[in-house]
Amino acid sequence: MRRPFDWYGVVTIAxxxxxxxxxxxxxxxxxxAPHPCEVQSGPTKAVCRAGYDAxxxxxxxxxxxxxxxxxxxxxxxxxxxxxxxxxxxxxxxxRTVLPSTAFDGTTDTVPAARRLPVAVPSVEVRxxxxxxxxxxxxxxxxxxxxxxxxxxxxxxYVRYSSDxxxxxxxALGFGYGVRxxxxxxxxxxxxxxxxxxxxxxxxxxxxxxxxxxxxYTVAVSAINARLMLGRRxxxxxxxxxxxxxxxxxxxxxxxxxQATKLPVPRADSSQSAMRIVTVMNAAFxxxxxxxxxxxxxxxxxxDKLATVFEAHNPKSGRFFGGVGLxxxx
Numbered sequence: 001m002r003r004p005f006d007w008y009g010v011v012t013i014a015x016x017x018x019x020x021x022x023x024x025x026x027x028x029x030x031x032x033a034p035h036p037c038e039v040q041s042g043p044t045k046a047v048c049r050a051g052y053d054a055x056x057x058x059x060x061x062x063x064x065x066x067x068x069x070x071x072x073x074x075x076x077x078x079x080x081x082x083x084x085x086x087x088x089x090x091x092x093x094x095r096t097v098l099p100s101t102a103f104d105g106t107t108d109t110v111p112a113a114r115r116l117p118v119a120v121p122s123v124e125v126r127x128x129x130x131x132x133x134x135x136x137x138x139x140x141x142x143x144x145x146x147x148x149x150x151x152x153x154x155x156x157y158v159r160y161s162s163d164x165x166x167x168x169x170x171a172l173g174f175g176y177g178v179r180x181x182x183x184x185x186x187x188x189x190x191x192x193x194x195x196x197x198x199x200x201x202x203x204x205x206x207x208x209x210x211x212x213x214x215x216y217t218v219a220v221s222a223i224n225a226r227l228m229l230g231r232r233x234x235x236x237x238x239x240x241x242x243x244x245x246x247x248x249x250x251x252x253x254x255x256x257x258q259a260t261k262l263p264v265p266r267a268d269s270s271q272s273a274m275r276i277v278t279v280m281n282a283a284f285x286x287x288x289x290x291x292x293x294x295x296x297x298x299x300x301x302x303d304k305l306a307t308v309f310e311a312h313n314p315k316s317g318r319f320f321g322g323v324g325l326x327x328x329x
Contacts, residue, residue: 036267043105043258046307050110051214051255053307054099054205057314059273061096062220063247064298064320065120066173067198068092069226069279071144072126073324074292076230076239077190078140078181079128088124088292088326090146093117094319097312098157101206104213105258112310114157122148124324126179137184144196146175161202161217171201177224187231194226194243208263214255222247226279240280245298247273275299294322 037048070076073090100113123146130141149170152160160171177196184190199221206215223246230239254266279296300317 040257040264044255044264046105047103047213047255047258048264050099050103050105050307051101051206051216051253053305053314054101054110054214054309055216055218055249055251055253056271056273056303056305057309057312058096058098058205058218059220059247059249059271060245060275060298061094061118061318062200062203062218062249063198063222063224063245063273063275064094064277064318065092065118065150066148066200066220067175067196067222067224067245068120068122068322069277069294069296069320070228070239070241070281071146071177071194071196071224071226072124072142072179073294073322074239074281074283074290074326075237076181076192076228076241077183077232078142078179078192079126079131081128081131084126084128084131084142085329086126086326087329088126088290088324090122090124090322090324092120092122092294092320092322094321096318097309098205099309099312101212101214109308109310112312114155115311116155116157119154120148120150122146124326137182137188140179140181140183140192142179142181144175144177144179144194146198148173148175148198148200150201157205159204159207161204161219164201171203173199173201175199189229189231190239192228192230194224194228196224198222198224208254208256213258214253216251216253218249218251220247220249224277226277228279230281235284237283238281239283240278242276242278245275245277247275249273273301273303275301288327290324290326292322292324292326294320294324296320 100111103110125145127143165172175198181192202219204217206212226243228241276299283292
């Protein structure tokens with residue numbers, strides 16, 4: 001006997017096939033949001049891009065000043081157990097070039113305004129949380145804390161905001177993190193993973209009331225990760241490592257319309273960046289003190305900036321140095 005045609009099955013398949021094909025089709029990649037300066041034209045657009053690109057290029061500088069290379073300068077090792085405390089007075093040094101905020105967009109290159117040495121003093125504290133003896137050696141966990149103090153009067157080109165924490169003329173920034181270390185038995189080096197967060201006090205570059213064509217205010221914070229190796233020798237200790245900084249800047253930017261000479265409404269947003277950092281330390285005991293030296297390199301990255309800056313290539317890396325004097329409590 002001939003079976004009746006299954007209309008119900010055909011309709012079901014017809015309804016399910018489009019849904020199946022839709023599920024197999026990858027979603028369209030959303031179009032990238034246009035740059036905020038694309039709404040402008042001519043010299044005003046060039047000034048706008050210079051302001052945005054200048055604040056992007058300053059993020060790695062502030063991050064490096066706040067966090068340095070080795071979170072515990074002079075050593076990769078952890079403490080001797082709970083309550084083991086060390087204090088270090090530290091200074092990090094690097095150089096950068098600040099572009100001129102008087103740029104009016106009529107030339108192809110933004111002039112350099114200041115070759116700025118950046119010296120950031122800080123106080124670091126390491127507090128031992130745990131030391132566990134293992135068959136292969138010892139595992140340690142330490143809390144790391146830091147406070148930087150940047151002299152507010154160091155340069156008149158950079159101004160610090162009135163709402164930041166200060167102490168005796170110093171603009172303060174704070175950091176914290178953890179060091180997890182393993183000290184193997186025998187000749188193998190000590191290994192530690194260091195993860196923390198460091199903040200640089202909010203600052204302003206440029207002043208529309210003093211002739212600038214753009215000005216920005218930015219507060220920079222960074223998540224810092226370092227993998228450090230170290231070994232003690234007779235009379236000194238060497239340590240080296242590398243890691244990454246995940247940087248975020250919350251900013252406000254304002255610039256002048258070059259046709260009307262009036263300020264464009266302020267733009268408030270955030271910008272992110274990432275940099276690879278390599279570092280090497282040497283430390284020498286001097287009685288109950290410990291003198292440490294640091295040298296390192298922050299690897300550059302192409303952030304696809306449209307602006308050309310005089311004497312400053314944002315894609316280039318930068319060397320930095322540091323010195324620390326520490327003691328145990």
